[in-house]
Amino acid sequence: MRGSKGRIKYFLILPSLLPLLFLTLYPTIFAYYLSIHKITIRTFHNPEFTGVTNFINVAVNYQFWYSVGFTALYSAIVTPIEIALGLLLAILLNREIYGRRIIITLMLTPLAIAPSLMAIMMKLMFNEFVGLVPYILRYIGVNHNFFRDFNSSFITLIITDILQWTPFVFIIAYSGLQALPREPYEAALIDGADSKRIFRHITLPLLKPLLLLVSVLRFMDAYKLFEYVHIMTGGGPGFSTTTSTLFTYRVGFIHGDFGLAAATTLFLFYITMVSATIGLRILNKVRII
Amino acid sequence: MFIFLMPIFFIILTSFKKYGDIVSGVMFPLEYTLQNFENVLYAPGFRFIDFIINSIIISSLTTLFVVLISFPTAYSMSRFKTGGNALSSYILSLRLLPPIIFVVPIFILYQILGLLDTYQGLILIYTVFNLPLSILVLRSFINDIPIEIEEAAMLDGCSRVRLIFRIVFPLTFSGITAVAILTFLACWNEYLFALILTLKRAATVNVAASLFVTAYAIRYGEIAASVTLSMVPPLILILLVQRNLVRGLTWGAIRG
Numbered sequence: 001m002r003g004s005k006g007r008i009k010y011f012l013i014l015p016s017l018l019p020l021l022f023l024t025l026y027p028t029i030f031a032y033y034l035s036i037h038k039i040t041i042r043t044f045h046n047p048e049f050t051g052v053t054n055f056i057n058v059a060v061n062y063q064f065w066y067s068v069g070f071t072a073l074y075s076a077i078v079t080p081i082e083i084a085l086g087l088l089l090a091i092l093l094n095r096e097i098y099g100r101r102i103i104i105t106l107m108l109t110p111l112a113i114a115p116s117l118m119a120i121m122m123k124l125m126f127n128e129f130v131g132l133v134p135y136i137l138r139y140i141g142v143n144h145n146f147f148r149d150f151n152s153s154f155i156t157l158i159i160t161d162i163l164q165w166t167p168f169v170f171i172i173a174y175s176g177l178q179a180l181p182r183e184p185y186e187a188a189l190i191d192g193a194d195s196k197r198i199f200r201h202i203t204l205p206l207l208k209p210l211l212l213l214v215s216v217l218r219f220m221d222a223y224k225l226f227e228y229v230h231i232m233t234g235g236g237p238g239f240s241t242t243t244s245t246l247f248t249y250r251v252g253f254i255h256g257d258f259g260l261a262a263a264t265t266l267f268l269f270y271i272t273m274v275s276a277t278i279g280l281r282i283l284n285k286v287r288i289i
Numbered sequence: 290m291f292i293f294l295m296p297i298f299f300i301i302l303t304s305f306k307k308y309g310d311i312v313s314g315v316m317f318p319l320e321y322t323l324q325n326f327e328n329v330l331y332a333p334g335f336r337f338i339d340f341i342i343n344s345i346i347i348s349s350l351t352t353l354f355v356v357l358i359s360f361p362t363a364y365s366m367s368r369f370k371t372g373g374n375a376l377s378s379y380i381l382s383l384r385l386l387p388p389i390i391f392v393v394p395i396f397i398l399y400q401i402l403g404l405l406d407t408y409q410g411l412i413l414i415y416t417v418f419n420l421p422l423s424i425l426v427l428r429s430f431i432n433d434i435p436i437e438i439e440e441a442a443m444l445d446g447c448s449r450v451r452l453i454f455r456i457v458f459p460l461t462f463s464g465i466t467a468v469a470i471l472t473f474l475a476c477w478n479e480y481l482f483a484l485i486l487t488l489k490r491a492a493t494v495n496v497a498a499s500l501f502v503t504a505y506a507i508r509y510g511e512i513a514a515s516v517t518l519s520m521v522p523p524l525i526l527i528l529l530v531q532r533n534l535v536r537g538l539t540w541g542a543i544r545g
Contacts, residue, residue, distance in 0.1 A: 009369035009371045010371065012364060012371075017362070019417045020379075020383060020417065022417075024383065031390075034393065106293075108527055109293075109294065109527065110293055112524050113297070113478070113520050116495045117498060120300075120498060121297070121299065121516060125296055125299055127509075129312065132295070132316065135316055163292070226480065226481050231499055249392075249481075252393050253396075265393055265394075272386055273382075276385040280382060
């Protein structure tokens with residue numbers, strides 16, 4: 001009995017473990033091979049060995065490091081705003097309000113929409129000729145092109161991210177609030193605590209594991225940013241809103257330099273591995289996984 | 290609150306507007322039209338309906354494979370603690386890393402194998418990418434099933450494989466629904482791989498919609514109509530099954 005159980009448990013995980021291992025090992029090993037060669041669309045079949053040239057080219061590339069920093073800044077800005085807004089909405093809706101179910105259903109809809117479609121929508125929303133936002137701004141006498149300077153483009157991207165992903169934080173925080181035990185609240189009320197203190201000393205600590213989970217997920221997902229910049233700003237004006245993903249995409253698939261793109265990929269792998277490890281540590285500590 | 294719905298409302302409104310009204314900046318015109326949808330659906334040489342079919346085929350088959358492959362793994366990890374914490378951390382880390390780091394090697398592999406711009410190619414990569422999340426979510430659902438049911442079945446002489454597919458599988462139905470919806474949405478909405486690994490034959494609907502942005506430039510009505518068409522199926526799906534969704538979104542962290 002024990003023996004058969006021992007074998008079957010590994011047999012059961014093989015169908016997923018093999019593809020996952022392949023997904024981890026093959027690209028990593030192959031990326032090393034690619035990155036030490038000059039391999040472009042033209043030299044696809046006879047790549048030329050170039051040693052560490054590609055790595056040096058990435059390491060001294062100002063645009064690469066700029067994109068790494070820009071993406072980190074972007075994630076660091078949107079994550080706390082979305083957590084705060086989502087939590088606030090969850091608390092506001094966590095009481096008997098007329099039409100609550102419908103509001104919650106409507107709040108879910110941005111999550112079903114592809115980020116790429118969201119990007120197209122927002123591009124039209126902020127379009128200087130047909131967009132709703134410039135239309136409203138014209139009423140108060142402001143004429144503004146949102147994609148001409150860095151600050152406006154950056155703000156437009158942040159607004160897009162907030163509109164799409166605050167509902168994600170909201171729905172998780174809301175379910176968390178609904179699942180909280182009643183007893184601590186009753187005890188606190190008997191002790192005469194006011195609502196501010198109840199929130200700080202009971203609600204927040206109880207929600208902490210969930211909020212950490214959402215923060216890690218949001219930060220790591222925000223770092224993957226590609227659709228918004230690819231469609232809305234094209235990484236511009238100039239180079240100012242290029243994310244790591246867009247940079248790598250450009251190197252590999254617009255300039256067609258696969259060797260350099262592979263080297264970029266490896267740099268990114270190690271950079272994001274650091275934040276992923278920190279994220280995993282946090283999640284392990286609060287026993288989410 | 291309704292600010293979150295503004296873009297959706299705006300794009301649907303725009304998709305029904307006449308070209309003249311759009312470019313002259315009329316926000317709420319008196320007359321509306323279906324012309325934009327006609328132009329999108331029957332555009333010569335760029336049949337939008339084909340892309341919708343592509344998306345349906347790719348997303349449904351991926352969903353099927355993901356559920357079938359991840360379920361036994363989730364069962365094994367839940368009941369036998371296979372791999373322990375190391376395995377679940379490994380699986381989770383795959384979900385946290387940005388997909389761009391896998392794209393270049395996979396593109397070249399597909400180039401060699403002739404998988405570029407095929408259904409098989411996209412289905413394969415989507416299946417692998419959606420495994421981590423569904424394993425973790427399903428594992429949490431299986432954790433909730435009392436083990437006594439299985440012990441009773443084992444005593445009655447039920448084999449392990451039969452047990453998994455005849456007893457545990459139906460009991461985890463809400464978890465499977467959650468995983469299926471999340472996978473379907475993820476495939477339908479995926480952009481990076483679809484953009485790089487397909488050209489035209491297997492392009493999905495939201496890549497096609499974004500191609501419209503460049504192809505049509507200032508034909509805002511057609512762009513809006515294509516966006517509206519592409520977001521209809523996911524919206525219907527999420528409205529139908531929202532109850533199962535929350536737990537899936539939180540990786541099973543919240544017991545719904």
